[in-house]
Amino acid sequence: MKKQHLLTPTIIPISVASLISANAANASIHYFDSSHSFAVSKYGNSSLYWDIESGGSTSSTGAELLVQKFGGYGSWFRVYSCKNSFKFVFSSGNGIKALGTDITISSKLAAPLSFKSLVGVLVVSNALINVVGFTDNTAKYIGFTFKNSSGITCYGWASITLSYSADCVIINEWAYNDNGSAITVGAISVPEPAQTATGLGALALGAAGLARWRKSKQVKAA
Numbered sequence: 001m002k003k004q005h006l007l008t009p010t011i012i013p014i015s016v017a018s019l020i021s022a023n024a025a026n027a028s029i030h031y032f033d034s035s036h037s038f039a040v041s042k043y044g045n046s047s048l049y050w051d052i053e054s055g056g057s058t059s060s061t062g063a064e065l066l067v068q069k070f071g072g073y074g075s076w077f078r079v080y081s082c083k084n085s086f087k088f089v090f091s092s093g094n095g096i097k098a099l100g101t102d103i104t105i106s107s108k109l110a111a112p113l114s115f116k117s118l119v120g121v122l123v124v125s126n127a128l129i130n131v132v133g134f135t136d137n138t139a140k141y142i143g144f145t146f147k148n149s150s151g152i153t154c155y156g157w158a159s160i161t162l163s164y165s166a167d168c169v170i171i172n173e174w175a176y177n178d179n180g181s182a183i184t185v186g187a188i189s190v191p192e193p194a195q196t197a198t199g200l201g202a203l204a205l206g207a208a209g210l211a212r213w214r215k216s217k218q219v220k221a222a
Contacts, residue, residue: 031175031188032056040067042075042167049082050171052156053148057171064146067169075167076124081117085153089143090116091132098133098140099185105143105155106182115145123169128162137163139172141185146176154178157185 030053038057040048049063064086070076081087089105091097092112109115120130128134139161148154156176162169177183 028179028181029175029177029183029187029189030055031173033173036174037170037172039168039170040069040077041169042069044168052086052144052146052174052176067171070121075164076121077162077169078119078121079169080119084147086146087115087117087144089145090114090118095130095132096122096134096142098131099143099157101141101184101186103143103185104182105145105157105185107153107155108182113143123162123164126164128164131162134162137161137166139170143185144176148176148178150178152178152180154180155183157183157187 032055036055038045038048038050040046045057046069048057048067049060050065050067051058051060051063052065054063062083064082064084066080066082068078068080070078088096089099089109090113093114093116096118097113103113118130122128122130128136134140139159141157141159143155143157145153145155154176156174158174159172160170161172175183175188
């Protein structure tokens with residue numbers, strides 16, 4: 001009598017759709033490197049707007065943030081959260097927080113972090129104020145949110161330098177995710193090759209396993 005033995009295939013829970021979705025999220029990050037940096041200083045530009053989407057500084061009042069030197073207060077500098085619902089990541093409401101690269105910026109910020117707009121002074125003649133974790137003339141990461149030209153609430157990070165010794169505020173570099181997804185501080189639009197290779201390898205293994213199963217679907221046995 002002939003018996004049939006059906007081999008049960010091993011299903012690997014990785015789909016092409018999930019890989020495409022992950023890559024799409026990475027591709028939506030817009031990164032502006034140091035070639036887009038600009039400064040407001042005692043001896044240079046005394047007032048500039050930060051245009052996050054266009055990638056630089058402008059004199060247009062339609063941009064997200066105004067960085068300005070006080071006209072009659074020596075080397076003091078202030079910011080105005082101006083347009084498009086721009087807000088900083090704050091720490092317990094005490095000031096703009098210097099962030100580490102382990103922080104993810106999204107609509108679900110964990111306490112004590114929160115989003116807050118600011119019209120206030122950052123640099124005075126001998127101190128930094130309305131900030132947490134900053135030191136003079138040292139680049140630090142910050143987080144922010146704003147609405148882009150499509151009306152989507154976006155999340156991003158920037159590297160900025162505040163200095164009373166050098167009399168300036170510098171926007172060094174920044175990035176944001178234009179589809180409303182979360183972004184990790186320091187992340188740019190570069191997929192990780194190791195993760196992609198692992199995902200594709202798993203898919204290939206799954207296809208091979210399925211082929212073997214179909215080929216040996218019926219096995220003769222005594």
